Amino acid sequence: MPEKSRKPxxxxxxxxxxxxYTSKWVDAETIPDPPVPGALDFLxxxxxxxxxxxxxxxxTQKGGIAAMQRWLISHLTETEDDIQAATxxxxxxxxxxxxxxxxxxxxxxxxxxxxxxxxxxxxxLNFKPWNKRIQDAAEHD
Numbered sequence: 001m002p003e004k005s006r007k008p009x010x011x012x013x014x015x016x017x018x019x020x021y022t023s024k025w026v027d028a029e030t031i032p033d034p035p036v037p038g039a040l041d042f043l044x045x046x047x048x049x050x051x052x053x054x055x056x057x058x059x060t061q062k063g064g065i066a067a068m069q070r071w072l073i074s075h076l077t078e079t080e081d082d083i084q085a086a087t088x089x090x091x092x093x094x095x096x097x098x099x100x101x102x103x104x105x106x107x108x109x110x111x112x113x114x115x116x117x118x119x120x121x122x123x124x125l126n127f128k129p130w131n132k133r134i135q136d137a138a139e140h141d
Contacts, residue, residue, distance in 0.1 A: 008104030010050035011097075014058065014068050016109035016129050018043070028061035031071040036131075040076060044089070050104070053095040065096045 015021040018040075020033040046052050054072075058064030069090050076086035100106070109129040112119065 007049065007051045009053055009101050010046060011053045011055050011100055011103040011106040011108075012043075012046075013106070013108040013110070014054055014056035016131060017107055018054065019068075019071065020131065022131065028058040028064035029067040031067055035075050040072075043094070047089075047093045051095060052093070053097050053101055053103070055097055055100060059096065059098045065098075069096065 012018060016036075018035060019031055020036050023032045026032075043052060054068060056064065056068060058068060072090050072094075073083070073086045076089060077083050095101075109131070110127070112124065112127070
């Protein structure tokens with residue numbers, strides 16, 4: 001495994017990527033929904049290859065980072081024996097910046113992948129993140 005400081009930085013958005021974000025926004029400290037399926041397993045694997053930074057619009061708001069950390073610990077904990085390991089993972093294996101660091105890559109549900117050609121701004125206005133497209137499809141079935 002490469003030295004921790006030599007690993008590339010992977011920035012992962014919290015809401016809509018780790019936290020399923022199916023409920024409406026309340027405030028930075030309210031995180032009511034479960035994880036996106038596979039998100040926690042991915043995080044556990046990713047820290048072996050990347051310096052994983054969790055970032056959100058919550059990150060700059062009072063109590064936002066602490067709320068994300070508590071949420072993650074609660075969802076990583078299945079038994080009382082898991083609490084210490086979950087806490088160590090959240091506080092030692094993950095990073096919690098308030099601004100986007102110089103990342104190797106970013107995973108975000110509300111991003112446009114630039115391929116050298118500028119999109120039509122109207123297409124950007126019609127953008128929907130993955131979980132909203134799924135909800136719309138279910139409503140039309």
